[in-house]
Amino acid sequence: MRGIRLNLLLVLMGASLQVQAEQLTVAVASNFTAPMREIAGAFEGETDHRVRLVFGSSGKFYAQIRHGAPFEAFFSADRAKPEALEQAGLAVPGSRFTYAAGGLALWSGDGNLVRGGPGALERGDFNKLALANPRLAPYGAAAVQVLRKLGLEEGTRPHWVQGENIAQAYQFVASGNADLGFVALSQVSEGGHIDSGSAWEVPEDLHDPIRQDAVLLKRGVDSAAARALLRFVRSERAAAIIESYGYR
Amino acid sequence: MGFSDTDWTAIWLTLRLASTVTVLLLLIGTPIAWWLAKSRSRWKGPVGALVAMPLVLPPSVLGFYLLLAMGPGGPIGQLTQALGLGILSFTFWGLVIASLFYSLPFVVQPIQNAIEALGERPLEVAATLRAGPWDRFFTVVVPQARPGFISAAILGFAHTVGEFGVILMIGGNIPGETRVVSVQIYDYVEMLEYDRAHWLAGAMLLFSFAVLLGLYLFRQRRSRAGIGVGA
The missing domain is CATH 3.40.190.10 (Periplasmic binding protein-like II)
Incomplete structure (x- = not known):
């Protein structure tokens, strides 16, 4: 009896996690517009979450995030800005990663x-x-x-x-x-x-890698959807999309 | 901290651009304003609307079309190439041409209003005194409509100083040639050098306030003086 009850509880919990669909707002560097649209589409297909994408210049996003812009995650066109946000305590430490390298x-x-x-x-x-x-x-x-x-x-x-x-x-x-x-x-x-x-x-050995980093922002620290999206961007499916757009 | 050398280059360039544009716009804008004030042609409406368009068009639209127009395939580009001037985008004179379009209504409209306010009477009187058209223009219209010309010059200058979007689109950010103050501020903000941005942005703020305050004080004094003369 007890075992059944526990099982039931676990099933219910799982179900409630499943239906907990979230709406995310993500700031994305404009050079990554096309691949990100495709990635977000694939992500929405696999989960119940909804992603609202905002495209623009990384520098402006940085200034806006410093002044309370409502983004859960930030896909920058460089590495410096996500790092600076982390140092300023506005991004979740350890969440930074390179999502694309430009050619x-x-x-x-x-x-x-x-x-x-x-x-x-x-x-x-x-x-x-x-x-x-x-x-x-x-x-x-x-x-x-x-x-x-x-x-x-x-x-x-x-x-x-x-x-x-x-x-x-x-x-x-x-x-x-x-x-x-x-x-x-x-x-x-x-x-x-x-x-x-x-x-x-241009051969890759003529310049430093053009790495673009993403980071989970403080606003998204409790968001399972934001973490899921960042995980999805590192999946093989997303990698194939990113590569098809000429990123390395 | 103050201004850096590149800031001073940008400031000097901006003043040079605004002065050049203001002089040219007074020369180009006055006949247009005159025609708009006097004409009864059915083209008056469309021409007036064309002149006023930069007031409502986003600079990105103007900049985008100017970039295409000044390019090798565009009408302005073909003209300048035929004249042996080459392609004007990314040059000082390219910015001058762009600013002529951008600031045109700010110069034409005050002059047009002043000429309209003048009415036909003074010109008719001058004509009966056998003043020729040029004579009438320089001895009657210019002195009587002087406040309109001064407003036009101030607004044209200030508006050109405040130009940003169009220059960003066609300028190419070349120091001493197309990197004006507003673009320099933008660069600082994008580079996260907010202190340097503050210096220039603060100066712009003070400049605009001073210019507009001067304009309002000038207009107030004129209208008071005008009532005095009228009475």
């Missing part, structure tokens, strides 16, 4: 300009070289490292135009205002191929 591409809208190498940069036959602001964006900092390794930093500097983020660097090239630029591989590759213009996939 860099030198890309031109012109199908002949970038022929799978940095030749166009060496020859200097371009008007402007677009890159993300190296002081703000990890992709920009990586682009400068590549130029430095190639010994082209000073030579190309007068031609730099800086986007506030990697999306803007892409925009400068896509609109033809800059002949070429360093963009995220995820922006120009589809299913492993460059989808327009010409590009050089």
Whole structure:
């Protein structure tokens, strides 16, 4: 009798855990928009939780989180901001992890300009070289490292135009205002191929890894759904989605 | 802490941009304002609406279209290339062109209002005294509508100083060329250097308040003086 009662209790508890669906609000760096939508969709399919995604610049999210923004988790475009939040006591210690590593591409809208190498940069036959602001964006900092390794930093500097983020660097090239630029591989590759213009996939050894970290925020410390989402992002299913968007 | 060297570069650039734009806008805006004030054409409505559009359009829309228009395939880009000027995006003069659109209503509307308030009478009187059109404009319209011109210049200047979204879209953040104060502040905030941001942002706040206060005091004095003369 006692055993049955205990079993019943456990079943009921399990059931109540099952129906405890939560609504999450998650801040996500805008460069990760497309994969995150797909990941959240898959996560919602596997659980009863609902995820509300907010996309924007990591710097602004950082400022907003410091001032009480209602996010349970934060997917930053870099490693520094989740770390700073943890130090400020606004994120759950030990919850930080790298969810994606970005690849860099030198890309031109012109199908002949970038022929799978940095030749166009060496020859200097371009008007402007677009890159993300190296002081703000990890992709920009990586682009400068590549130029430095190639010994082209000073030579190309007068031609730099800086986007506030990697999306803007892409925009400068896509609109033809800059002949070429360093963009995220995820922006120009589809299913492993460059989808327009010409590009050089920059080898990984020319720059530090562009790691993007996620962190559980203080607000989500008691949320089973937030923890489940962060776990799901590390699953094989999510990894396949992330890779399909050109992240490494 | 105070301002750093790059801050001063940005401040100087911003003042240079705003002054250039203000002078050009007074030259371009005055005939437009005149036409809008005097014309009975059926195009008056559409032209007035076009001029006022930057008041309601988000800078991101204006910046986005300007980026496309100034690019090699866009109408402005093709014109500047044909004139041998190359592509103007990411240059000081590109910002000037963008700001001309952006600040146009702030210059045209005060001048237009002043000319409308002037009415036909003074011009008719001047005409009977055989003053030619140019003579009438410079000896009657300009002095009588002077408060309108001064308001226009102040607003055009201040609005250009406060420009951000459009410049962010077409500027490319080049020191001394397109990195104006508002962009510099944005960079500081994004870099989490809030102290440096405070210095520049505080200066902007004081500047805008001082300019607007000056404008209101000027208008108040004018209206009091105006009543005095009228009586």
